[in-house]
Amino acid sequence: MLDIGAPAPDFDLEASTGGRLTRHDLAGRFAVIVFYPKNNTPG
Amino acid sequence: MLAINPASIEDHRAFANQRGLNFPILADRGGEVTRAYRCRMPLLGMVRRTVYAIDPDGRVIFAERGQADLKKVLAAIKERSHD
DSSP states (O other), rough: OOOOOOOOOEEEEETTSSSEEEHHHHHHHEEEEESSTTTOOOO | OOEEEEHHHHHHHHHHHHHHSSEEEEEOOHHHHHHHHHHOOOOOOOOOOOEEOOTTTBBBEEEESSOOOOOHHHHHEEEEEEE
């Protein structure tokens, strides 16, 4: 896991909501990022 | 909130529609972002369920494996927003 205080690594990925999302799109606000193994699994 | 997973964008859209999810799910097809966030098991290549909260400066303020308690995530954000 990343340590508390570590910089969140950059990303630039296609989004289900259309277009692409990058880490810089999140700048200036709080964000929650969830990594999970497969769709249709709990959580 | 956003979610990241290696499945295809079509799979993500179907999943979001089926569940009525209104947050973006990002397709990390090659797994590079998952690896950069240290959520990929080294040998198996499987994703470890992990929740992060990131502050407005792009720094990690909450990190937990498994099904994170939403109250703890929100508490971390609330605490940081009072700094």
